[in-house]
Amino acid sequence: MTNGSTEPGQSKGGKSTLASSVYQQLRDDLLRGALESETKLRVEWVVSRYGAGASPVREALNRLAAEGLLGRHDQRGFFLMPVSAAELEELTRTRCWLEERALRESIAHRTAEWEEQLVLALHRLARAERRLPDDPTTNNPEWEKLHRAFHRALIAACRSHWLIGFCDQLSDQASRYRLIAQNAPGTGRDDLGEDRIIAERTLDGDADGAVEALLNHYRLTAAMCMERLAQGYDPRAGKSQRGRK
Amino acid sequence: MTNGSTEPGQSKGGKSTLASSVYQQLRDDLLRGALESETKLRVEWVVSRYGAGASPVREALNRLAAEGLLGRHDQRGFFLMPVSAAELEELTRTRCWLEERALRESIAHRTAEWEEQLVLALHRLARAERRLPDDPTTNNPEWEKLHRAFHRALIAACRSHWLIGFCDQLSDQASRYRLIAQNAPGTGRDDLGEDRIIAERTLDGDADGAVEALLNHYRLTAAMCMERLAQGYDPRAGKSQRGRK
DNA sequence: TACCAGCTTTTTATCGAGATTCTACTTCGT
DNA sequence: ACGAAGTAGAATCTCGATAAAAAGCTGGTA
Numbered sequence: 001m002t003n004g005s006t007e008p009g010q011s012k013g014g015k016s017t018l019a020s021s022v023y024q025q026l027r028d029d030l031l032r033g034a035l036e037s038e039t040k041l042r043v044e045w046v047v048s049r050y051g052a053g054a055s056p057v058r059e060a061l062n063r064l065a066a067e068g069l070l071g072r073h074d075q076r077g078f079f080l081m082p083v084s085a086a087e088l089e090e091l092t093r094t095r096c097w098l099e100e101r102a103l104r105e106s107i108a109h110r111t112a113e114w115e116e117q118l119v120l121a122l123h124r125l126a127r128a129e130r131r132l133p134d135d136p137t138t139n140n141p142e143w144e145k146l147h148r149a150f151h152r153a154l155i156a157a158c159r160s161h162w163l164i165g166f167c168d169q170l171s172d173q174a175s176r177y178r179l180i181a182q183n184a185p186g187t188g189r190d191d192l193g194e195d196r197i198i199a200e201r202t203l204d205g206d207a208d209g210a211v212e213a214l215l216n217h218y219r220l221t222a223a224m225c226m227e228r229l230a231q232g233y234d235p236r237a238g239k240s241q242r243g244r245k
Numbered sequence: 246m247t248n249g250s251t252e253p254g255q256s257k258g259g260k261s262t263l264a265s266s267v268y269q270q271l272r273d274d275l276l277r278g279a280l281e282s283e284t285k286l287r288v289e290w291v292v293s294r295y296g297a298g299a300s301p302v303r304e305a306l307n308r309l310a311a312e313g314l315l316g317r318h319d320q321r322g323f324f325l326m327p328v329s330a331a332e333l334e335e336l337t338r339t340r341c342w343l344e345e346r347a348l349r350e351s352i353a354h355r356t357a358e359w360e361e362q363l364v365l366a367l368h369r370l371a372r373a374e375r376r377l378p379d380d381p382t383t384n385n386p387e388w389e390k391l392h393r394a395f396h397r398a399l400i401a402a403c404r405s406h407w408l409i410g411f412c413d414q415l416s417d418q419a420s421r422y423r424l425i426a427q428n429a430p431g432t433g434r435d436d437l438g439e440d441r442i443i444a445e446r447t448l449d450g451d452a453d454g455a456v457e458a459l460l461n462h463y464r465l466t467a468a469m470c471m472e473r474l475a476q477g478y479d480p481r482a483g484k485s486q487r488g489r490k
Numbered sequence: 491t492a493c494c495a496g497c498t499t500t501t502t503a504t505c506g507a508g509a510t511t512c513t514a515c516t517t518c519g520t
Numbered sequence: 521a522c523g524a525a526g527t528a529g530a531a532t533c534t535c536g537a538t539a540a541a542a543a544g545c546t547g548g549t550a
Contacts, residue, residue, distance in 0.1 A: 015452075015511080017319045018534065019307075042501065052533050055300055056505085062304045066311035068410075074262045075541060077502060094407040097346050105342075162339040166411050237357075260541085262503060287531070298505050303533085320511055427532060 018052045025050055030069055031172060033179040034142055039049060041070065041078045049144035060215050069172060083230050088177050092222040097171045098214050102155035103214055107207045114157040115203055121153040122199045123148070126192060139179055148175075152156075152203060154214070174221070181225040189220070263297045268305035270295055272464055275314055275325075276417060277386055278424040286315065287324045294486045314417060323411055333422050337467040341460050347400035347408050352452045359402040360448055366391070366398040367444045371437055393420075395440060399447060399459070415441070426470040434465070440485050 009094040018100040026046065029035050038045075046057045071079045106114070148171060155167060194217045201210035246287045271291065274280050283290075291302045310317040317326045351359070373388040393416060433449060448453035 015320060020319055028531080034514090043503095044501075055303070055534060058300070059304060063306045063311045066308045074265055075260060075502065077542095090405050090407065090524095094405040097350075097405075098343075098407065098411075101342050101346070155543095160335050160339040160342075162335065162415065163342065166343075170407065237269045264503075288533090289531075298503095299533090300504060304503095320532065322512095 016094060017056070019056035019059040022046070022050045022052050022056055023063050026060055026064060027069065029139075030064070031175045032139075032144070033176060035080065036176075036180075039080055041080065043077065067169060067172075078110055083180070085226055088129065088229065090216060090226055091170060091177070092218060095167070095174065095218055096169065098163065098167050099151075099155065099214060099218070100211050102158040102160075102167055103202070103211055104207050105158035105163075106155045107157075107159070107202060107205060107210065109157050109159055110205070114153075117155045117156065118150075118199060118203065121150040125150045125195060130191065134233060144175070147191075147195075150199075154198065174218075177225040177229075178221060181221075181228040189224075194220075213239070248441060251308060262301070264301035264304040267291070267295045267297050267301055267306050270311060271305055272314065273386075275309070276420045277384075277389070278421060279424075280325065283423075284325055285445070286325065288322065294481040312414060312417075328422060329424070330471060333467060333470055333474065336415060336418050336422070337463060340412070340419065340463055343408060343415065344396075344400065344459060344463070345456050347405075347412055348447070349452050350403035350405070350408075350433065350457055351400045352450060354402050355450070356375075361396075362401065363395075363398045363444060363448065366395040370395045370440060375436065377451040389420070392436075392440075395444075409435065410438050419463075422474075423466060426466075426473040434469075438480065439465075443444055 035041070041061065041062070043054055043057055046061070047054055050057065061070060061078045063073075064070045065078060068081070073079075120150050125143070125146045128146050129140050130143055132138045132140050151171065152164065152168065155164060158164065194213065198210055198213045198217060201213060280286070286306065288299055288302055288306070291306070292299055293303065302308065306315060306317070306323045309315040310323060313326070316326050320326075332414065370388070370391045373391050374385050375388055377383045378386050396416065397409065400409060439458065441456055443458045443462065446458060
């Protein structure tokens, strides 16, 4: 990887290849949880779903596996990485370590331009709708993108594209878990408020305060996912049916 | 993924695929610097060198690019990531951040089994020859492997396979730079001594001391690479000819 | 029932050829 | 001479078919 979500690809000009196109679509679907009902990703299945030959699909799958978004066993194909409470715990732990360092460095080396990008990201996030207007049980993919952009903007000044890439990667992983918990509506959480506090303290140069708020943000999210996970979560069950006795 | 050097592959039993085989060989050659004379990796070239079809080679290249060991431009193939002083600096910075955290966590959660693995890794490293017996200007690949294993053993108890994976990834990157500097012989550095001190303090539970020694270890290595880099380093020049006026 | 061998079906992994795109060079016009 | 358009060559990317491996199935045996 490098780095998780950084797809250098063809940002400017150059036409994309089929492999990259499939990679992008698959990646989006993975992060949006659209494939949680599958456990194995058969090549033929992906081929027929995204309309490309086996070779490009295979390349896309290889990239995703290298990023840790998929698993792979030689001669046995690709599969979705299983979710577990232990993995979520480890993930959250690591994320807190890395994001704390990144945020502190970012604050320590802040520039005017970075601050502006940050308030911009926050503004855009505030404008977006948390859930889909027509279906309040489903997350708004646009909001997810902006939320991710906000958190990336926070650490953008840390002077290490490696660290940013790692944080992105962990953020991708967390997405999968997050949407398991978040599609249980009415949890009464004020995401935007938390993000606002983080940004506020960050812009004030209050590193300790900002870090504290950020980590609480992540830990609270993780705790909610954990709760949902403990209630028994079956990926194969259609759409977010809570518990079952 | 995941993580740089962790190739889950077929550690136990399962037969390997051609793609994985090419991936491994290419990766080894990259880390040993055997390909520094190339700037672009043409598929045909790799095909004829490792004896496999274009499809497996292509998959291997995709994995390496996802790990950051190669670069890729759509419709324009794969290329070796260029080396630069700025990149080395960023790399070292990030590495110190992550390894410090990993080592501290490892010490904080040490177990008897981990300590034993650590002394074992140090012992094996001490037994290996630094350079090739018959050609003192070339690094001993076996020593490189053991050195890497030692540093991984240090942080093995940090309770995050993510963090371990990231450290591996950065370690891979550093390898490329290291062998540029290290194949200038007679620099009169006592690598083993440094490693011994690190291990000693680690086993004593002296986190601050161990971290200090570890970071100095990395920073010294980086400084040597930097010096070599500043003297003007031309990848296309055959083998380690220093400077040129 | 539990178990194991051998056959059938499904899926993965690989090859080789062809279509598309980029690169370098030549040619033409000003 | 300089720069733009066009052209031959090389490289990448993609497809369809084939070989190889795993998963599933059937039937017979203790």
